[in-house]
Amino acid sequence: xxxxxxxxxxxxxxxxxxxxxxxxxxxxxxxxxxxxxxxxxxxxxxxxxxxxxxxxxxxxxxxxxxxxxxxxxxxxxxxxxxxxxxxxxxxxxxxxxxxxxxxxxxxxxxxxxxxxxxxxxxxxxxxxxxxxxxxxxxxxxxxxxxxxxxxxxxxxxxxxxxxxxxxxxxxxxxxxxxxxxxxxxxxxxxxxxxxxxxxxxxxxxxxxxxxxxxxxxxxxxxxxxxxxxxxxxxxxxxxxxxxxxxxxxxxxxxxxxxxxxxxxxxxxxxxxxxxxxxxxxxxxxxxxxxxxxxxxxxxx
Amino acid sequence: xxxxxxxxxxxxxxxxxxxxxxxxxxxxxxxxxxxxxxxxxxxxxxxxxxxxxxxxxxxxxxxxxxxxxxxxxxxxxxxxxxxxxxxxxxxxxxxxxxxxxxxxxxxxxxxxxxxxxxxxxxxxxxxxxxxxxxxxxxxxx
Numbered sequence: 001x002x003x004x005x006x007x008x009x010x011x012x013x014x015x016x017x018x019x020x021x022x023x024x025x026x027x028x029x030x031x032x033x034x035x036x037x038x039x040x041x042x043x044x045x046x047x048x049x050x051x052x053x054x055x056x057x058x059x060x061x062x063x064x065x066x067x068x069x070x071x072x073x074x075x076x077x078x079x080x081x082x083x084x085x086x087x088x089x090x091x092x093x094x095x096x097x098x099x100x101x102x103x104x105x106x107x108x109x110x111x112x113x114x115x116x117x118x119x120x121x122x123x124x125x126x127x128x129x130x131x132x133x134x135x136x137x138x139x140x141x142x143x144x145x146x147x148x149x150x151x152x153x154x155x156x157x158x159x160x161x162x163x164x165x166x167x168x169x170x171x172x173x174x175x176x177x178x179x180x181x182x183x184x185x186x187x188x189x190x191x192x193x194x195x196x197x198x199x200x201x202x203x204x205x206x207x208x209x210x211x212x213x214x215x216x217x218x219x220x221x222x223x224x225x226x227x228x229x230x231x232x233x234x235x236x237x238x239x240x241x242x243x244x245x246x247x248x249x250x251x252x253x254x255x256x257x258x259x260x261x262x263x264x265x266x267x268x269x270x271x272x273x274x275x276x277x278x279x280x281x282x283x284x285x286x287x288x289x290x291x292x293x294x295x296x297x298x299x300x
Numbered sequence: 301x302x303x304x305x306x307x308x309x310x311x312x313x314x315x316x317x318x319x320x321x322x323x324x325x326x327x328x329x330x331x332x333x334x335x336x337x338x339x340x341x342x343x344x345x346x347x348x349x350x351x352x353x354x355x356x357x358x359x360x361x362x363x364x365x366x367x368x369x370x371x372x373x374x375x376x377x378x379x380x381x382x383x384x385x386x387x388x389x390x391x392x393x394x395x396x397x398x399x400x401x402x403x404x405x406x407x408x409x410x411x412x413x414x415x416x417x418x419x420x421x422x423x424x425x426x427x428x429x430x431x432x433x434x435x436x437x438x439x440x441x
Contacts, residue, residue: 140361242383242386243403
């Protein structure tokens with residue numbers, strides 16, 4: 001054992017690059033040699049910690065194998081692109097299964113611990129060497145934990161964004177029910193972003209369909225904050241600039257209260273209790289009269 | 301730049317073709333109000349289809365035109381406000397309150413016909429607006 005090692009014992013991560021690589025190679029060899037039992041130990045600890053409960057034992061073992069191999073390879077090569085790609089791929093698979101962030105972070109940390117303990121066991125006789133091994137191992141292991149966790153979180157965020165976009169597109173149809181009459185049924189929660197999108201779609205719809213009356217039905221909206229309520233009023237005014245009258249229907253008591261609180265000028269907005277009433281009013285404005293067949297004269 | 305004003309029966313149609321300076325706006329207002337008197341027009345349409353921006357002075361001018369033409373016996377309607385412009389204006393509080401608006405020239409003429417008929421005056425346009433039922437669609441959906 002070179003005496004230089006003794007002086008390095010107390011310092012962290014100051015081993016020269018060649019010796020770090022040599023150490024990493026040694027430790028990777030150890031991890032590969034003991035792959036089977038370390039992987040089993042890790043899978044056991046995952047189950048003990050009650051992580052990945054959404055997956056079966058076989059699935060956990062299969063994923064554990066892949067993670068282990070990718071982990072060791074990242075340690076060996078010092079590059080993390082392959083690991084990043086694997087982390088994203090893994091996330092794509094397990095997120096729909098309901099696996100949570102704390103589980104993913106948990107299992108990676110458990111693996112780090114399992115491998116660290118195995119290193120303690122192997123090098124316990126030589127404290128100096130153990131320290132140097134850990135100096136080489138720890139930064140790499142932390143970087144790996146970080147890469148996997150970040151990959152998982154990014155994938156989750158991507159999925160959430162996709163889902164939000166899908167929901168938004170689903171929920172704001174502008175429907176023409178008669179010549180010059182549009183209906184905009186709104187359901188759910190309106191946040192400022194959705195409100196903006198609604199307005200844009202509505203104003204374009206008014207122009208495309210040459211609508212003269214629009215019925216905005218908010219029966220399906222439980223509440224809206226003052227910002228969104230103001231936005232609704234502005235939408236009504238903007239529609240008027242395009243020559244269309246807006247009738248708002250289905251206001252809940254809460255929303256009625258909000259409108260009163262923010263001081264909406266009711267002269268600016270026509271409201272009717274329910275959608276049926278709104279459509280009837282709209283038809284009246286457009287000059288339609290709905291008459292049952294029995295009353296209409298038969299034409300020859 | 302002078303805004304071209306066309307006479308169509310008892311109506312005047314002013315088509316704004318680009319961004320107007322304050323002086324241009326004032327000139328348009330003077331011109332329209334004068335011509336309402338000269339031709340005894342019953343309606344004024346200001347078409348802003350080609351306009352990207354309407355600032356507070358432009359909005360005030362449009363309101364002035366409506367009031368002044370009104371004093372001289374004519375109904376005014378602003379047409380052709382672009383959807384994006386409409387919302388921006390409302391957000392900035394420029395809502396053209398008290399001024400009639402319509403989607404485009406066709407709608408504007410229909411509106412004026414309705415208004416003048418309601419006022420009990422004769423109109424030279426025949427049958428462009430039917431109260432029940434509405435006319436068949438001209439524009440493709």
